[in-house]
Amino acid sequence: MKKTILEDIKINIKVKLASLWTSVTFLYIYGDYFELYVPTKVSGIINGNSMLDTPIKLFLASLLLAIPSLMICFSILLKPQLNKWLNIVFGLFFTAIMLLIAATSFSEWRVFYVFYAILESMLTAIIVWTAYNWTKQIN
Structure with a gap:
């Protein structure tokens, strides 16, 4: 019997x-939207x-929140070297911010x-890890 392997x-x-x-970016939007349902938030x-x-x-x-949205297109449009470092810097920055928010929002x-x-x-x-491990091209 043939074994089917899915293309990857x-x-x-x-x-x-x-x-x-x-x-x-979607998670930021959803989090802020759902926060509107917290009692007294809207008032x-x-x-x-x-x-x-x-x-x-x-x-x-x-x-601050324009950065993740812009990183979507920057990740596609920018040259690899600048792209890599912006992803690392902003990835680390937003990781730290979100961990701080998680720790203080209980x-x-x-x-x-x-x-x-x-x-x-x-x-x-994962963005930081992916950018840091960007495969180098050998000429």
């Missing part, structure tokens, strides 16, 4: 990195009682947030 093509590292950043936003209660804080948060209503933070930190750690 080699995926370009740039595509791998872009897909990892895409997953991270706090409406009343101006939130972490992002000034134009500067809102801009800085926007700047509460009954934020278990989902800790879950997302752990997933995000795992994915960004």
Whole structure:
């Protein structure tokens, strides 16, 4: 009897990195969306009682969260050397941030947030590992 083997093509590292950043970005969006269901969150936003209660804080948060979204296209478009180091630097940065958020967000209503933070930190750690181990071309 013939044994069927599923095809497994080699995926370009740039595509791998872009897909990892895409997953991270979706998890950020879902985490922030689901946080709106935490009691008093929406009323706090409406009343101006939130972490992002000034134009500067809102801009800085926007700047921070633009990075993972931009890393999706940068992972495809940039030259390998710059691409590798941006993935390592931003991967380490976001891994640290998400581990800090996971460690400081424990509460009954934020278990989902800790879950997302752990997933995000795992994915960004994989980004760092993948970029660090970028295969070198021998000329």
